[in-house]
Amino acid sequence: MTDHTGPSAGLLLRIAQQDREAFRGLYRTVSAKLYGVALRILGNKAEAELTVQDLFTRIWLHAGRFNPDRERGLDFLICMARDSAIDRRRARGPVPADGSGHETAFMAHEADLRHPEGLSRVEPRCAQAITAAYLGGLTHAEIAAACGKQEAEVRPLLHDAFRQIAAVGEPKALPGLVVPDDDCSEDGMLAAEFVLGSLSLEERRMVQRRLANLHDTAFAAHVALWRARLAPLNAAYAAVSAPDLLTMIEARIFGTPVAVQQSNLKRMAVAMFGGVAAIAVVAALTAIAVRDTTPPPELYAATLEAGGNQLIFAAAWDPGSRKFEVLRTGGPAPAPGKDYQIWLLRADGAVQPLMMLRGEENVTLISHIPRDAKLGVTLEPTSDGLAAKPSGPMLLTGKVQRL
Numbered sequence: 001m002t003d004h005t006g007p008s009a010g011l012l013l014r015i016a017q018q019d020r021e022a023f024r025g026l027y028r029t030v031s032a033k034l035y036g037v038a039l040r041i042l043g044n045k046a047e048a049e050l051t052v053q054d055l056f057t058r059i060w061l062h063a064g065r066f067n068p069d070r071e072r073g074l075d076f077l078i079c080m081a082r083d084s085a086i087d088r089r090r091a092r093g094p095v096p097a098d099g100s101g102h103e104t105a106f107m108a109h110e111a112d113l114r115h116p117e118g119l120s121r122v123e124p125r126c127a128q129a130i131t132a133a134y135l136g137g138l139t140h141a142e143i144a145a146a147c148g149k150q151e152a153e154v155r156p157l158l159h160d161a162f163r164q165i166a167a168v169g170e171p172k173a174l175p176g177l178v179v180p181d182d183d184c185s186e187d188g189m190l191a192a193e194f195v196l197g198s199l200s201l202e203e204r205r206m207v208q209r210r211l212a213n214l215h216d217t218a219f220a221a222h223v224a225l226w227r228a229r230l231a232p233l234n235a236a237y238a239a240v241s242a243p244d245l246l247t248m249i250e251a252r253i254f255g256t257p258v259a260v261q262q263s264n265l266k267r268m269a270v271a272m273f274g275g276v277a278a279i280a281v282v283a284a285l286t287a288i289a290v291r292d293t294t295p296p297p298e299l300y301a302a303t304l305e306a307g308g309n310q311l312i313f314a315a316a317w318d319p320g321s322r323k324f325e326v327l328r329t330g331g332p333a334p335a336p337g338k339d340y341q342i343w344l345l346r347a348d349g350a351v352q353p354l355m356m357l358r359g360e361e362n363v364t365l366i367s368h369i370p371r372d373a374k375l376g377v378t379l380e381p382t383s384d385g386l387a388a389k390p391s392g393p394m395l396l397t398g399k400v401q402r403l
Helices: 007-015 020-042 045-065 073-092 103-111 124-136 140-147 151-166 186-196 201-212 217-236 246-254 257-272 286-291
Strands: 278-282 299-303 312-318 323-330 338-345 351-357 361-365 374-381 396-399
Touching (some): 007 020, 007 045, 007 073, 020 124, 020 246, 073 217, 124 151, 140 151, 151 217, 186 201, 323 351, 351 361
């Protein structure tokens, strides 16, 4: 391990060997900084907390990808945090700001930020827009507004700026970096935009598929190089004191108290409804139950007939933060090209899409769930957004009721 990578590097290398004490040490060391990254990009405390939980789960699973000869430990972690927050922002669209963005603290840090070499050659207004795009995960439309341009002008403007940055040379402190021969090619510019954070959700997913392809080493080299070039901007992210999420994170990974509560919820539903698949709506997330000493919240559940298909979903809703979380705790995964979608079925017959459940769990924000409403589950074609109307029958339905 090289010295310049800092204390995070050593902890990451130990985590790659499944060292739980190193994992806890890393959380204590960098969680405030990574929470600050998520809060800067999302502007919403609840969303930032969820991002940090997802992020540290990914760190435990993927710490082995860290290469201390190619990037600094903290830069590797900030890169993961930015990717998680930008993906969440793109997937959900604008999330209402909740006043927890700490803009004053961010601006104080930005006043002292270190600019990447070559950015001084760019028109000042556009250089400021590029900096804001990196720190805030801005879209092309938002960059256009920041620098007084038309949206169609943004991509050429960015590519010109990237060429100016590339022209000054490469980071010398990281011997593992590879400089591709076609540094300013179409792939090079795509990698630069991905690292900047300006791509659409569809474009980001395409890039992520390429990065997952172990044979596409040339494109991975482009991305690694641009991460190193833009890494000086990471210093502008402020560390923001975060709630203690470690208990919840370890529960996700290692099956500690929260996992026990989730399995208890599943057993409760089976016991109450004679083995019928059920979905439970809880007025506070299990995470809050773990770390809070307030009285237990009201508990709601809905019985859902599965027609012989042993699907079981557990859901939780916190009216205070509006977080609505759903987990598939039993039954088959959807077929390729399909996803389960959760619906709110109102008493007046209106059907409202709530979330697409990709994988086994997902979280969204919901302001209100009427007591006389039902929840439903359908199987829908995979897409970037929610289906506006069900394309098939409800697999599971049930009235929301207090237990």
